[in-house]
Amino acid sequence: MQSPLHRTDARSKLLVTVAFLVTMLSVPLCRLPELLLFFVFPIVTCAMGGLSYGTIFRRSLVVLPFVAFIGVFNLFYDREPVFRVGALVVTAGWISFLSIVLRGLLSVQALLVLIGSTGYYGLCRSMQRLGVPAVFTTQLLFVYRYLFVLIEEAAAMQQARDARSFGRKSYPLKVWGTLVGQLLIRTFDRAERISRAMLARGFTGRIPEGVFEHPAWKMRDTLFLAVWCAAFVLLRLCRPAENLSMLINNL
Numbered sequence: 699m700q701s702p703l704h705r706t707d708a709r710s711k712l713l714v715t716v717a718f719l720v721t722m723l724s725v726p727l728c729r730l731p732e733l734l735l736f737f738v739f740p741i742v743t744c745a746m747g748g749l750s751y752g753t754i755f756r757r758s759l760v761v762l763p764f765v766a767f768i769g770v771f772n773l774f775y776d777r778e779p780v781f782r783v784g785a786l787v788v789t790a791g792w793i794s795f796l797s798i799v800l801r802g803l804l805s806v807q808a809l810l811v812l813i814g815s816t817g818y819y820g821l822c823r824s825m826q827r828l829g830v831p832a833v834f835t836t837q838l839l840f841v842y843r844y845l846f847v848l849i850e851e852a853a854a855m856q857q858a859r860d861a862r863s864f865g866r867k868s869y870p871l872k873v874w875g876t877l878v879g880q881l882l883i884r885t886f887d888r889a890e891r892i893s894r895a896m897l898a899r900g901f902t903g904r905i906p907e908g909v910f911e912h913p914a915w916k917m918r919d920t921l922f923l924a925v926w927c928a929a930f931v932l933l934r935l936c937r938p939a940e941n942l943s944m945l946i947n948n949l
Contacts, residue, residue, distance in 0.1 A: 702918075703747030703815045708824035710919040714926045715812045721930040722804055727794040734800070735933055739926070740807040747815040754814070758806040765802030769795040818842055832904050844889060851884045 703711070722736045744751040776791035813821060822835040855877060 701746060701748040701815075703743060703749075705918070706815075706922050707913055707915055707919040708816045708820045709828055709915070710923045711812055711816055712821065712824045712828065713923055715808050717927050717930055718808050719805060721934045723801060724934065725797075727797045728790065729937075730793055730797055730800070732933070732937060733797055733804075736804055738929075740804070740811055743811045743815070747811065749811060749814050754807050754810050755803075757810055758803050761802050761806050762799065765799050766795075768802075769798035772798070836904060844885070847888055847892070848881070848885050851888065852881055855881060855884070 718739050725733050772794040773791040778790045822838050826835045
């Protein structure tokens with residue numbers, strides 16, 4: 699895909715994403731309207747990259763149970779009333795809970811847009827070109843590849859189990875425990891074989907430079923970085939949601 703976002707240098711997109719996460723996470727928990735404005739970033743970048751924001755949003759919901767579990771305790775610890783809607787009293791715990799949920803969704807959406815427009819290999823290469831140690835980026839690539847090895851071995855074991863089960867659907871926990879243990883042993887063994895094959899072909903612990911593309915930094919990459927960083931600073935320091943609310947109240 700040759701969208702404006704895909705043509706942007708991966709380093710610029712990575713720096714913008716880091717700036718987004720830093721500014722978004724620095725917003726106080728009580729400023730919920732200010733946090734909502736940060737949804738502009740994933741929505742606009744999806745439009746620039748030809749990505750479906752609906753798909754990105756649905757995939758980001760995977761983290762909802764985890765962030766909800768983290769924030770649910772605020773409902774019990776922070777019961778100070780903030781405002782009232784009819785007979786319903788909204789406490790500070792609800793505000794902080796929603797703030798934590800939104801932070802989790804925004805963080806995952808930003809990362810999904812980054813990976814969707816850059817690719818995992820391009821992301822690791824951009825990290826390395828920005829000064830991240832090669833050992834770290836190489837490990838990230840190997841973890842990514844190991845997940846596929848794990849999935850392939852699990853699929854093979856599932857096929858073998860189905861061929862011997864004669865239509866049986868359920869198994870006791872003891873059988874599942876054995877399957878998980880066998881899966882780990884098989885994936886470790888295959889990973890060892892892959893490692894020996896790589897060493898036999900001259901692998902030295904570093905991905906060769908020729909594997910990745912090396913696009914030159916262009917003016918559009920600088921503009922992309924400068925415009926978004928300026929937008930994040932304005933959202934964080936100028937408090938447009940609060941100023942708009944005050945303006946409406948004065949009217």
